[in-house]
Amino acid sequence: MAVLKQAVGPLVGGPDRLAFDVLNGRMTVAPAAGNISDLAILEAVATTGMSAVPWQATGANGTGSDGHRRQQLLFTAASGASLLLGVTIHMATAGSIGDALRLLVSHAAQPMPWPEIAAYVGAVLLGGRFVAVKAWYALRNLRPDINLLMVVAVLGAMLIGEWFEGATVAFLFALSLALESWSVGRARRAVAALLDLAPPTVRLLRPDGSEIDVPVAEARPGDRFIVPGGERIALDGRVLSGSSAVNQAPITGESLPVEKQEGLEVYAGSINGDGTLTVEVTKAADDTTLARIIRMIEDAHARRAPSEQWVERFARIYTPAVMMLALLVFLVPPLLFGGLWEDWFYRALVLLVIACPCALVISTPVSIVASLAASARAGVLVKGGAFIELPARLKAIAMDKTGTITRGEPEVVDVVPLGTHTEAELLARAAALEARSTHPLARAIVRRAESRNVSPASAADVQLLKGKGLTGTFGGEPFWLGSHRYVAERGQDTPDIARQAEALEADGKTVIVVGNARHVCGLIAVADTVRPEAAGMVKALHAAGVKHVVMLTGDNRATAEAIARQVGIDEVHAELLPEDKLRNVEQLVGRYGTVAMVGDGVNDAPALARASLGIAMGAIGSDAAIETADVALMTDDISKLAWLVWHARRTLAVIRQNILFSLGVKAAFLLLTFAGVASLWGAIAADVGASLLVVFNALRLLRPAAPR
Known part of the structure; x- marks a missing residue:
C-alpha cells in the first residue's frame, strides 16, 4: 500500500x-x-x-488475483524443491557429514560441483520470480523497499559464492509472500460463502393465491412469500400468518430457537422450524441483515488493513544508506586522501557483505514459523505472522456468549417436581410428550430422561398448541406441556409456581411446565450451560494483563447477566444484532486500543473482522467466523486464550532478541571495517554465524513451555 x-x-x-x-x-x-x-x-x-x-460489481474481480496466487504458490514450491535438490547433491558429493557441514558454512573452503550451483541458482530464479520485478521498479523509481533489499542480499550472497545462503533467503521470502496471499484469498472466499446462507430463490405468493419461485433479487418490499418448515428464510420480513420456532443463531447468535408468529420479524439466512410461515418482504435482497453483515466484514477489513512491517520501513532507510556508505568507502579515501584503490575496494566489499541482511531478514520469518508451529501443536491456528504478535498487546477482549463462554447446546439444569410427584415421573411425562419432536428443548428433555434411565413410550394424540406447548395422552390420561405463560392461561397458576418459575427465569433459564387437568406436576428448567473452564479462563486473562473482559450476545439480558456473574465477566452487552456487536467492538478499540473479539457464529463475523484480533471457536464455529477471524481455537478449550497471550509475548521477545543481535553484529563489523581489521572471510563467517544463531534462538519457540 x-x-x-x-x-x-x-x-x-x-x-x-x-x-x-x-x-x-x-x-x-x-x-x-x-x-x-x-x-x-x-x-x-x-x-x-x-x-x-x-x-466491477459483478464479482469477477477475484479471478486474476486467484490466478496470481496459484502461480505464486507454484513458483514457491518449485524454489523449495530446487533448494532441496541442491542440498541433496551437496550431501551426496561431500566426503562425510563433517565435510558437508563445513561446505555449507563456507563454500569457498572447497570447490562446489556445478549441478549443485545450478540447483541453487534455480531456487533463486524461481523464488525471486515475483520479487525481482518489484525490486527493479523500486530501483528505477528510487523507492527502495524490502523487495530491493532481498534482491541485493541474494545477489550479494551469490557474488561471493554463498549459493546456498542466497537460495535459502530467496525461498523463505517467497514463502512468506505466498502465505500472506493465501490468507487473504481464504478470507475473500469465506465472505463469498456467506451468500450461501440465504437461498437464491424465494417462493412468492401471488394475489390470486398461486405460488411462484423467483430469484431473491426480483422480490420487492411489500411482496409476500412462503417459508415451508425446515427451509431457510430467503429475505428479511414480517410474519403475516403462521407460527414456528425459528433458529436465528446464524444472524443474532441466540442460543435457542425463537417462536415466531404474526407481526414478528424474521431474518434472511435463519432456519424455519416445523411450521409454515407467510412473510411480507420488508427489505430488498441487497439490504437484508445478512447482506449488511457481508458489507460490514469487507468494510472492517478495509479499515484494519495491515500497516507496513517494521523491516520494510527499516529497509527504506537501511538499503540506500548502506549502498551509499559502501560507495563512499570505495571512492572517498583514494580520491581525497590518496588511499589505495584495491585496499578500499576490498573494504567496501566487506561492508556490503556484512551489510547483507540475511540474519536480519531470516530471523523474523523463522521465529514466526516456529511460533505458528508451536501454536498449531497447542490447538491454536494463527493465520500468519501478522497476528502472532498482537495478543501480546491486548488490553481488552470481547467475547460472544453462545458457543464461546457456553457450550451452545441447551441442557436440562433443574427438575422441580411438585406435590407428591418424583423427578422420574415428571421426566417420563415430559419425554413422552416430546418424544417425536426435533425442537432443541425437546431433545434436551429426552436426553435428560435417558440419562436417568427413564424410557417411556411416546404419548398418543400429541397435538401442537402453536406458540404455547403440547397436549397428549400418557398412561391413559391427558397431559399438557408448555410455558409458564400457558399455565396462567389455563388458570392453574399459583403463587408458589409463579415464584419458582420467575426465580428460574431470572437466572437465564427457560421454564417448561408439565401438568394435567387436575394440577401442575412440576417444572423443568433448560439452559445453555457454561463451559467448566470459563471462570478460570477469565481469571487467567486478567493475570496475563488483559484489563477488561466483555460479553457481547444476542441473548436476553437476564440470561447474559446471570452467566456473566457466574464467570466473572467485567462488562455485559445483551440483545445485540451484528451491527450492535460491531459498534461495541469499535467503542472498545477507541477506549483500549488493541482489542480481541472471540466468537463462533456468522453474526460475530463483522465484529471479528473489525477487532484488532479476531479469534474464532474453530471446532464448533461457523465457516464464516473461522475464515474471517485471524486466530481459530481448534478445540473447545477457551483456556487457550490466556496461553495465546503468553505465547505471543514469548514470540515477541525472541523476535526482538534476534533483531537486536543481528543489528549488533552489523554494527560491530562496521566499526571493524573502518578500522581496517575486518576481513571478507570474517564478514562472511559473522553473517553466516549470526544467521545460524538467530535460527537456533527462534527454534526455541518449538519447545513446549508453560506460562510463568
Whole structure:
C-alpha cells in the first residue's frame, strides 16, 4: 500500500484520497480527487511493477488475483524443491557429514560441483520470480523497499559464492509472500460463502393465491412469500400468518430457537422450524441483515488493513544508506586522501557483505514459523505472522456468549417436581410428550430422561398448541406441556409456581411446565450451560494483563447477566444484532486500543473482522467466523486464550532478541571495517554465524513451555 500511495497519491492530490480494501484487493479513489482518468491511474500503478483493472460489481474481480496466487504458490514450491535438490547433491558429493557441514558454512573452503550451483541458482530464479520485478521498479523509481533489499542480499550472497545462503533467503521470502496471499484469498472466499446462507430463490405468493419461485433479487418490499418448515428464510420480513420456532443463531447468535408468529420479524439466512410461515418482504435482497453483515466484514477489513512491517520501513532507510556508505568507502579515501584503490575496494566489499541482511531478514520469518508451529501443536491456528504478535498487546477482549463462554447446546439444569410427584415421573411425562419432536428443548428433555434411565413410550394424540406447548395422552390420561405463560392461561397458576418459575427465569433459564387437568406436576428448567473452564479462563486473562473482559450476545439480558456473574465477566452487552456487536467492538478499540473479539457464529463475523484480533471457536464455529477471524481455537478449550497471550509475548521477545543481535553484529563489523581489521572471510563467517544463531534462538519457540 505504501508503494501505491507513493505512486498514485501525487496524481489524485495526496495519499489521503486513496482507500484500500485488502480483503478484496481494491483501491478506491475518493471523489475529491477530481476527474482523473482510469488510464492515468492504471499507468501510475504500472510504474510500481503491479497491475490493476477497473473494479466491477459483478464479482469477477477475484479471478486474476486467484490466478496470481496459484502461480505464486507454484513458483514457491518449485524454489523449495530446487533448494532441496541442491542440498541433496551437496550431501551426496561431500566426503562425510563433517565435510558437508563445513561446505555449507563456507563454500569457498572447497570447490562446489556445478549441478549443485545450478540447483541453487534455480531456487533463486524461481523464488525471486515475483520479487525481482518489484525490486527493479523500486530501483528505477528510487523507492527502495524490502523487495530491493532481498534482491541485493541474494545477489550479494551469490557474488561471493554463498549459493546456498542466497537460495535459502530467496525461498523463505517467497514463502512468506505466498502465505500472506493465501490468507487473504481464504478470507475473500469465506465472505463469498456467506451468500450461501440465504437461498437464491424465494417462493412468492401471488394475489390470486398461486405460488411462484423467483430469484431473491426480483422480490420487492411489500411482496409476500412462503417459508415451508425446515427451509431457510430467503429475505428479511414480517410474519403475516403462521407460527414456528425459528433458529436465528446464524444472524443474532441466540442460543435457542425463537417462536415466531404474526407481526414478528424474521431474518434472511435463519432456519424455519416445523411450521409454515407467510412473510411480507420488508427489505430488498441487497439490504437484508445478512447482506449488511457481508458489507460490514469487507468494510472492517478495509479499515484494519495491515500497516507496513517494521523491516520494510527499516529497509527504506537501511538499503540506500548502506549502498551509499559502501560507495563512499570505495571512492572517498583514494580520491581525497590518496588511499589505495584495491585496499578500499576490498573494504567496501566487506561492508556490503556484512551489510547483507540475511540474519536480519531470516530471523523474523523463522521465529514466526516456529511460533505458528508451536501454536498449531497447542490447538491454536494463527493465520500468519501478522497476528502472532498482537495478543501480546491486548488490553481488552470481547467475547460472544453462545458457543464461546457456553457450550451452545441447551441442557436440562433443574427438575422441580411438585406435590407428591418424583423427578422420574415428571421426566417420563415430559419425554413422552416430546418424544417425536426435533425442537432443541425437546431433545434436551429426552436426553435428560435417558440419562436417568427413564424410557417411556411416546404419548398418543400429541397435538401442537402453536406458540404455547403440547397436549397428549400418557398412561391413559391427558397431559399438557408448555410455558409458564400457558399455565396462567389455563388458570392453574399459583403463587408458589409463579415464584419458582420467575426465580428460574431470572437466572437465564427457560421454564417448561408439565401438568394435567387436575394440577401442575412440576417444572423443568433448560439452559445453555457454561463451559467448566470459563471462570478460570477469565481469571487467567486478567493475570496475563488483559484489563477488561466483555460479553457481547444476542441473548436476553437476564440470561447474559446471570452467566456473566457466574464467570466473572467485567462488562455485559445483551440483545445485540451484528451491527450492535460491531459498534461495541469499535467503542472498545477507541477506549483500549488493541482489542480481541472471540466468537463462533456468522453474526460475530463483522465484529471479528473489525477487532484488532479476531479469534474464532474453530471446532464448533461457523465457516464464516473461522475464515474471517485471524486466530481459530481448534478445540473447545477457551483456556487457550490466556496461553495465546503468553505465547505471543514469548514470540515477541525472541523476535526482538534476534533483531537486536543481528543489528549488533552489523554494527560491530562496521566499526571493524573502518578500522581496517575486518576481513571478507570474517564478514562472511559473522553473517553466516549470526544467521545460524538467530535460527537456533527462534527454534526455541518449538519447545513446549508453560506460562510463568
